[in-house]
Amino acid sequence: MSDAAAVIDDLREESGELDELVRGLRDEQWAAPTPAPGWTVAHQIAHLIWTDEVALLAATDPEGFGPEVRKALDAPDTFVDVAARAIVDETPPQALLARWRAGRERMQEVLRSAPAGTRIPWYGPPMSVPSMATARLMETWAHGQDIADALGVTRAPTARLRHVARIGTRARDYAYTVRGLPVPEEEFRVELHVPDGGSIAYGPQDAAQRVTGPLLDFCLLVTRRAHRDDLAVRATGPDADRWLDIAQAFAGPPGAGRASRAEGPGAPGAGPAPRAGGR
Structure with missing residues (x-):
């Protein structure tokens, strides 16, 4: 245990x-x-x-x-x-x-x-x-x-975010399935920079399709608490890029997600994130 x-x-x-x-x-x-x-x-x-x-x-x-x-x-x-x-x-x-x-x-x-x-x-x-x-x-x-x-509070990221990132990565296939989309056959490489200057990684090191960025930004993305356009998360490969639009670390309907700062809070179809988990 x-x-x-x-x-x-x-x-x-x-x-x-x-x-x-x-x-x-x-x-x-x-x-x-x-x-x-x-x-x-x-x-x-x-x-x-x-x-x-x-x-x-x-x-x-x-x-x-x-x-x-x-x-x-x-x-x-x-x-x-x-x-x-x-x-x-x-x-x-x-x-x-x-x-x-x-x-x-x-x-x-x-x-x-x-x-x-x-x-x-x-x-x-x-x-x-x-x-x-x-x-x-x-x-x-x-x-x-x-x-x-x-x-209006800004929270400092902690090492505990690695748990959120792990769920978000493991839920990759679910994000496709819940939307009725075909699941990519190949695995992605996810490399995330942590606040202390280190990094954590998931997936094969030689994977052709990759996602990189700060740990905090990735966690905001997969919990649908921020729009990808406002985050420093980047994808290499068409399937990995599509994933950044649909990634979710929770079960249940995906919801509309947050609006980008450019769209503003009132943008059509760009509501706030769904409640994570609980399904």
Whole structure:
């Protein structure tokens, strides 16, 4: 479980950083709109609450998790929004924060104590404990980005972003499949520059098609929190270039994505990013 423990440690740190960002907010700041249409800062935290609690249910009561999957099948495009709105409607901001803290701590404890080889049922294929923890970290970071954007805060990138990049790279084929596009036969090489001057890489070193750029920019791209035109991510090869238009690190409908700065927030068909994960 050493791999899982390391990811869970990073998830705890990522959650703690977001906690620091929201713990002192006034009520009107909790109600501030974020780039997701109709979602306030409170809705973003409510979504994290809901996903943590559903992940805990899946890990501790697989049979009880079954009805949650049926809810998703019955309303695939709205069930996440409905859940987040219900939590916000019934929970004032400070209680919302307390509920998020309690839920994420319990969920992390259960993941940390799970036996090696555990598979957790989810909305797609069952997930290993490291994969579930990585998905929770990715989602925490992505929703934290929405909150930071709403509050006008610039967050410093951390080494934890390597988990987000790994999911984004592994989800390459899904990005094509969810759009009904043929999946490229050849693998891509992804080389990303990290803040300390090093780099991380995925895929064959001799791959003809390549993606390069800063780690932060790639993570913003694959969580659809920024438009590719505003990022320093570059592609070599037609398939790799197409991927930069459709990449997503989360399951579910891709959404329209963010508008570029040149297009502006009101550009047709260029809405904010969908909620990461949760599907």
